[in-house]
Amino acid sequence: MGRGEHDQHSDIDLYCFVNEENKQQFLKNRKKHLTAYRPLLMYDEIYIIAPQIVAVYDNLLHIDLFTVTEESLLTKDFFTVLYDPENHLEAFQSRQTLGLSIQEFDDAVMDAVWFLFQYKKSTARGNDLWAVHMLEQAFTHFAKVLLRHYVPARAQLGLKTMERSLPAVPLNKFNRMYEANTPNQHPQAAKYYCQFLSEEKEWILANMQHPIKIQPLFLQLIQSW
Numbered sequence: 001m002g003r004g005e006h007d008q009h010s011d012i013d014l015y016c017f018v019n020e021e022n023k024q025q026f027l028k029n030r031k032k033h034l035t036a037y038r039p040l041l042m043y044d045e046i047y048i049i050a051p052q053i054v055a056v057y058d059n060l061l062h063i064d065l066f067t068v069t070e071e072s073l074l075t076k077d078f079f080t081v082l083y084d085p086e087n088h089l090e091a092f093q094s095r096q097t098l099g100l101s102i103q104e105f106d107d108a109v110m111d112a113v114w115f116l117f118q119y120k121k122s123t124a125r126g127n128d129l130w131a132v133h134m135l136e137q138a139f140t141h142f143a144k145v146l147l148r149h150y151v152p153a154r155a156q157l158g159l160k161t162m163e164r165s166l167p168a169v170p171l172n173k174f175n176r177m178y179e180a181n182t183p184n185q186h187p188q189a190a191k192y193y194c195q196f197l198s199e200e201k202e203w204i205l206a207n208m209q210h211p212i213k214i215q216p217l218f219l220q221l222i223q224s225w
Helices: 020-028 030-035 102-125 128-150 152-165 168-180 186-207 215-223
Strands: 012-017 040-047 051-057 062-068
Touching (some): 020 062, 102 128, 102 215, 128 168, 152 168
Parallel strands (some): 012 062
Antiparallel strands (some): 040 051, 051 062
């Protein structure tokens, strides 16, 4: 919604910006605030980046309510300000981004290779279901790597935006990997993946801050297929 890309299936990420001294009082009243709209089917309190409520209404609308302060508000996405009469959020608007930092890119590459390594171990054990899961984990991180290459302004979204944002040629290669990643066909998916990594290898290593951390394992794995 903050990006203006929502549809009738979208959830709502609602951030309530509070002063530290008012935080505990606000936390006590969150459920009351949510049920002012309509009855809830599900309600759960969790903590990821801040105190959060995951809730589903009786019309199946899903809302994530985050309680944030000046210290905990992250700008990993774009947001729309609904109410801010004293302009507390003005300082945060210039930081809005969907790009990856150099460290986040390095981390995505590391994980894209690491889970391929874990896949290789699982396959050697004959654990097909876990192997499929490990390869899917690799694909998930590789999605951000690809977006950083082809659509860097949307890389933070990862798999969510592949079909909307990635050019047709890399998207078709990516889909081919996913379609083959089944308990019976995952070796073919791994082969496609290694081919794709080989094609992207020079660009990936040239754009990492610390390629030496992963390069030897990276090269050995893609050569093994």
